[in-house]
Amino acid sequence: MRVSTSKLQQLTIFTTVLTGGGIGTMYYLLQKNFTESDYHRLALQKLEACPAAMESLGAPPLKIHNIHLTDRNNRVDPHSAWIKIPVTGSKTGGYLYTSSIRDANTNRWSLKQAVLMLKEGQTIDLLNPPPPAVTEHTEELNTACCH
Helix, strand or coil: CCCCHHHHHHHHHHHHHHHHHHHHHHHHHHHHHHHCCHHHHHHHHHHHCCHHHHHHHCCCCCEECCCCCCCCCCEECCCEEEEEEEEECCCCEEEEEEEEEECCCCCCEEEEEEEEEECCCCEEECCCCCCCCCCHHHHHHHHHHHC
8 A cells, every 4th residue: 555755744744743732731731730739839938928038039020930840859759749949030040949748647738848049059948037137227226226
């Protein structure tokens, strides 16, 4: 049985488009699964609640990027999750390294580590954040009290 070259070309194009669409859909669903997970949400809530980290990034606006699926820092099993979340603000960017465990009794995730590593090398532990910076207004109140 002979098949024309144009039919083979059409079959090749169809197969390529179908495969590409399947890979794209799988990538989208994996990213969606990560971003909707409790361990991802808890880490971002902790980041957004840390004024020192948000100021260092220049956020808001805070941009959360897709997780690199091939990065070995991203591992999830039924009882624990280690993820590296790329984030950027208007000043700089970095990675939010997190570690979470799932309680077997309640089936709830809890954050055990959340460290923001900025491109410049600065590290901020979100579970033990640095004290807030002293502002001019705070200094004026302190000097007014003392004199």
